[in-house]
Amino acid sequence: MxxxxxxxxxxxxxxxxxxxxGGGWSRxxxxxxxxxxxxxxxxxxxxxxxxxxxxxxxxxxxxxxxxxxxxxxxxxxxxxxxxxxxxxxxxxxxxxxAQIIFQDPLASLDPRMTVGNIITEPMRALMPELSRTQRHERVLAMMQQVGLLPSHINRYAHEFSGGQAQRIGIARALVVExxxxxxxxxxxxxxxxxxxxxxxxxxxxxxxxxxxxxxxxxxxxxxxxxxxxxxxxxxxxxxxxxxxxxxxxxxxxxxxxxxxxxxxxxxxxxxxxxxxxxxxxxxxxxxxxxxxxxxxxxxxxxxxxxxxxxxxxxxxxxxxxxxxxxxxxxxxxxxx
Amino acid sequence: MAQLLEIRDLSVHFRTEDGLVHAVSHVDFDLGEGEVLGVVDESGSGKSQTWLAVMGLLAQNGYATGSVKLHGRELLGLSPSQLSHMRGVQLAMIFQDPMTALNPYLTIGRQMTEVLQWHQKMRRSDAEARAIKALEAVHISDAGSRLKTYPHEFSGGMRQRVMIAMNMLAEPEILICDEPTTALDVTVQAQILALLNELRERFGTAIVFITHDLGVIAQIAERVAVLYGGRMMEQADVYTLFEDYRHPYTEGLLRSVPRMDEDRTERLLTIPGNPPNLAMLPKGCPFSPRCAYVEARCQQQMPELEVIAPGHVRACFHAGELGRQETGA
Amino acid sequence: MKTRYSGRWFNWYPGRGAVEKVQALSEDEMIQGRSLWQDAWRRLRRNRAALLSMIVLGVIAVACIVIPWVWLYGYAQPNWDLLNHPPTWKGWHIFGTDALGRDLFVRVMWGSRISLMVGVVATLVSLIIGVSWGAMAGYIGGWVDGMMMRFVDILYSVPFIPFVIILMVLFGRNIFLIFIAIGAVSWLGIARIVRGQTLSLRKKEFVEAARASGLSSRAIVRHHIVPNLIGIVVVYVTLTIPSVILFEAFLSFLGLGVQAPMTSLGGLVSDGASVLQSSPYLLIIPAIFLGVIVYCFNFIGDGLRDALDPKDR
Structure with a gap:
């Protein structure tokens, strides 16, 4: 042990x-x-x-x-x-x-946000000490680590296949270390x-x-x-x-x-x-x-x-x- | 085995906002009586479209070319009423999500008997007796009272059983299963597979089983067709395909499946890249962007299907051995 | 130990390898992603009825803003030489004149302006109340939701036409009062729709993901709930505007609309209906304008609905 x-x-x-x-009127x-x-x-x-x-x-x-x-x-x-x-x-x-990666990668990404914004979001909330450029750099580094291309940053989650969307989900979870x-x-x-x-x-x-x-x-x-x-x-x-x-x-x-x-x-x-x-x-x-x-x-x-x-x-x-x-x-x- | 279904040079196209999409291109299939054909296909590969075309169930913006013959009778171009009669009696199809195929506002019994009363002009009591028999055949206990329940009262696995029972009512010659177990737990999957095997032995139904899981294929299929990007990559009987595969995609698929019956490897082997996007297929072989054996000509033209051995065809330029020398060691 | 490694199926490792290059080649071409809005706009443009409606509505809107400034006549200015005259080039009364010799063309423009303004402003009022009420009820949930929605139910059961009529009688005819009265009537529907959407959005995984990312409730509502509500709200708004315009026309018909000599399309139709036998053009022309405006909004609304949610067609 x-x-x-x-x-x-x-x-x-x-x-x-x-x-x-309970169903209906039942208490x-x-x-x-x-x-x-x-x-x-x-x-x-x-x-x-x-x-x-x-x-x-x-x-x-x-x-x-x-x-x-x-x-x-x-x-x-x-x-x-x-x-x-x-x-x-x-x-x-x-x-x-402590972060979480979800089962359905597409459902767990807001369809109206770009990849860059999705990955930046946890940093905005949890690491307010970072400057805008620092955040941007970390997003790019994170994207590279999970196998996304820098050119993906302005694309929307709904444009990706399930496997790529899951990479975005992983990046979002790991970006706050x-x-x-x-x-x-x-x-x-x-x-x-x-x-x-x-x-x-x-x-x-x-x-x-x-x-x-x-x-x-x-x-x-x-x-x-x-x-x-x-x-x-x-x-x-x-x-x-x-x-x-x-x-x-x-x-x-x-x-x-x-x-x-x-x-x-x-x-x-x-x-x-x-x-x-x-x-x-x-x-x-x-x-x-x-x-x-x-x-x-x-x-x-x-x-x-x-x-x-x-x-x-x-x-x-x-x-x-x-x-x-x-x-x-x-x-x-x-x-x- | 007598020939039941003969598909030749079937292509399925869709008119979309991004232009014409070729979901399936020039595929051939044969299905004998009582045979189980496994169709391996990754998502985005136009998986179900071939079979929806066979059923005459393509979406509005899709159309099929080529030939589909059931007992020598051409199915493409039949009128909707002819097709609908044939669907009830000769062809049946079950889907990944049974909930989409069941009407949530009608009882199971009503939905099952309706088909019989309508298609075969049965009396209601006879139809109910048939429905009960069908539910018992798929091992649903207490079938009589289950007829009065609604789809949402069943679990996922039970719903799939109900779907199978419903589709077996008319004892069709061909049952097309479009990933019926993908959304289910492994335990339920094992039960459904056992059930399908049993039904086939009992009724002699031919089964087309579409899946991306080679483990499932090994359980149920006699012959296997491997498709990629809507193209036929390899087709062979199940033993040949698993033991003497000749296509890099088949090899990659077989090796990326984690196995429970062997020692664990530190890292899983994978096929690099992403599943094909039908709207943006590369020129040449659709698998070429992910293929480890890719050559210059692969990116220029699609290799023709070649017959390697009787009943074993593949479409690949790669002449040498595939790298499987270590597997037996 | 058995190994299935052949050497050629290299382990995919992010950031290196030939695959990256292949992917890069195929995907670099489209660096800027297409948002759902851009997709919707593309689909909307392809919808002929909606596109035509937008053009027609745009022309009417510009015309009814510009023309009253530059036209020969004012809306209350009589031409004593031509009373009750049908459309004519004489004196540029292209739509004719009414019993007081007022130019119908400029009055239709004024009327359209007022009607559109009532439609848009009253809808905005109902939008602001409805969205905040509905989103709050939906996001907070529980007993707060129950209370807020019961309040909506109670208001629903109040007969609104008598209510508005009483308001008008008590406070006199005032265009702002009309805005507020109609807005207060029509926010209930928006509140219900928004609340339902919020309830379902709140259970979506991406909202849960946002909570796991440490976002506050306010940030979640602002960044995730509201942007995903916009689609349905926009559709509802484009369908609310015409019903508000019709409601105003109805009030005018009852004589409770804007104060004469100012007028609205409803007021013109009402005036025209009383002289239908002698001067039918006084009814027909404003009625056509009213119909076209309402139709255009409905077509745009339908087009937007299809464009924003192609699966729901």
Whole structure:
């Protein structure tokens, strides 16, 4: 386990609940537990991957970390400073150190602004000490670093392809020189050939600037290439946390195993051997999560105990797993 | 396999503000009965246009030239009513976003039975029975009561199942799937792929599967056509394409896919540059700006399709080996 | 360990490599980007009806500003030699004269000027109130939004014509009062539209991105919300102006318009209608002007809507 001082970001028992109005005239409000007791920490310079299906609360988690959605309870410590109780002015200081890259690059860029203005904007708000020329120089340097041409500066975001737009989004996030960057599915909406370009770019920038990433994704392939540790989320709860190599070689939680088995393998011979799908069932409604273990409705090993008692995260060898039957899991892998 | 669909020299053009855009240029496809054809295409490559043209569903400003024959009968130039009859019975198409194809104000049942009542003059009760059977075929439990629900009450994956069920109602000969899993989670994608495989075995439906994900292609396709910028780059059976590819674009695509079944590499291999912009295609081969093997003539003229082996064609000037010597090591 | 690296598929690295040059060649040609506004302007110019409407409206606007200064007659100046005379070259009464011998041409110009002014100024009044009210309600949201919009609902249910009539009767006929009265009537629609747009813009990712970039709420409204509202507001404004002009004509028809001898198109139509049998030109000519102006605004509004959001057609 890491020492306290090593941690750039430490999240403890974080909960984000939304109250949804009941339909029609009813006064019964429903509570959506988007993030329900999540804890993890990230060391400086590391990349933590957060994986789960859509609806598992990973985007809410990303926004909660940057205080873009209100936190219900729990604590977020950034460089030892508690974020959940900060006021707006103090939060601005944090924003300079923690930035976000969004999933849909085109939707996250204002269609009526030029590339130059988009990248300059965070500096105007967060680095007022810079002069106009300094800002301009930094924009140009940043654009070059992410692979945009200086001639792009006066063009509008809607004129770019998805991959290029994501480069603009990356430039906007990095121009204020943050320590932590939350990447909310930055490559999910991109073409295959562009996906790997962007992942490589993120890795280069991390190496050059010593960045810390929180890399959120809905599948395990891209996370494998960039993250040192991986957190697997399901319905707002942590199912498994482990080092990258451990989680791919020895996935202990049945959900992790299912996620790995679901990734299509680009080899027709291998693919045809594994014709039987290892994926069962549907994601339950987050408004009515199952009792006990959230995953039990889709789990091939679910027993009575799983419905009665919610499994807590336990340390087993190199992993932390929230499963009653985690000890038995390794021998009988789900896949195949 | 008997020949079902024969597409020859198909081109699709669009009149736009920036002039005439050639979405698809001179492509040939063959589809046998019960065959699964995978079509690989990056976004911006006029992906769906070929098949929208086949379906007679091109946008107002588009038109197609060439020939599309279903059972030897020419489809291009058919009247809208003939096309609409054919769409219900012989051809069906599912899209990336099922929500755009479903009417949010009508129940699933109404939308499913309407087609049958209209096309096949079925009675309502018969149509409902058929709809329930179709929903059961795509593994939607409690199908009877699901008929009374609205599209927004389903999750993304379930909606796609409903779309498949709806399109399988008339047991079409060809089901065209336009990136049906791109917007879905990997877990749901795996389920939909398994479902399509199952339906094909049960009903003998031929499937055209359009995607940019080679992993998906490997799961489902028997033959694969690789397009770039609306041009045919390479076409072969799935094993040949993955193991003995002869086109630099195919090679680049295969290598930039991160794989779960192999050891992790420090860095991903990529194809440099950006996806093609159909309005500004380069002269010559559309892939030439991104190609590692580019030669002077590539920028001047489009290479002709050449037959390398029976059933394996490619369009590339590069004569030497592709750099794959290390792959087996 | 298996490696798939061949040496030829070099890792793309920003800032170097042959690719950069290829890209640079193809994209350097267009250094200045085309903004959405420029795109819209291009599409608008291609819309013949809208373009023609803009030209016609421009000509009318210039004419009704310039001509009253330079014309032979004033709007209240009678020519006792020619009473109720149809259009004639004699004395340059090209539109004829009315029962008091006043030149109809100059009166139509004055009337158009007043009508356009009422249209534009009253719409501006409603625009200022409507946009600030709607944007505030939409951006703040929650119970503030609820209160503000309920207030709009209440005003909507007030019968406005009697309200305006009472205003006129109480304070006398005054052109500024007309501006304010009509503006106060028509801001409600703008407020609702702006509030709806703001609500949807507020949830857009680029607004969230701006918040993550540390922008204050005010800066977000100014830099991101308002510029993205302009499109829809412009369309709404061009469609509000003609309805305001018609409303003013209606007030004039009731005899509640501008104070005689000053007139507006509505006033002229009203006067003309009473002598329809003897001097039809007194009705027809101002009616044509009124119709053309209203039509032009409607065509421009439709053209703008298509040009600004081509997908919504």
């Amino acid at each position: 890491m020492e306290q001082a090593d941690k750039l970001l430490e999240v403890t028992d974080l909960k984000v609940h939304f109250t949804l109005p 019964n409000k429903q509570i959506l537990r988007a993030v329900d007791g999540v804890s993890f920490s990230v060391a400086p310079g590391d990349t933590l991957g957060i994986v789960g299906e859509s609806g598992c609360g990973k985007s809410t988690l990303a926004r909660a970390l940057l205080c873009l959605v209100p936190v219900t309870s729990g604590s977020i410590k950034f460089k030892g400073q508690e974020l959940t109780t900060l006021d707006d002015a103090a939060m601005r200081g944090i924003r300079r150190n 943050p320590a932590l960057v939350v990447c909310d599915e930055p490559v999910s909406s991109l073409d295959v050939s562009i996906k790997s370009q962007v992942i490589n770019l993120l890795q280069n920038l991390q190496a050059e600037r010593g960045l810390t990433y929180l890399f959120i994704a809905h599948d395990l392939t891209s996370v494998r290439h960039i993250a040192q540790r991986v957190v697997v989320l399901y319905l707002g709860r942590v199912m498994e946390v482990a080092d990258r190599d451990t989680i791919y070689r020895q996935p202990r939680h049945p959900y992790t195993q299912m996620l790995i088995a679901a990734v299509p393998i680009p080899d027709p011979r291998v693919a045809r051997e594994h014709k039987v799908s290892a994926v069962r069932g549907e994601l339950p409604s987050p408004l009515k999560p199952p009792s006990g273990c959230a995953f039990r409705t889709r789990c091939p090993w679910a027993i009575e105990r799983c419905a009665m008692e919610r499994p807590e995260l336990r340390v087993i060898e190199n992993s932390q797993v929230a499963c009653h039957r985690a000890e038995e899991s390794l021998g009988s892998k789900l896949s195949g």
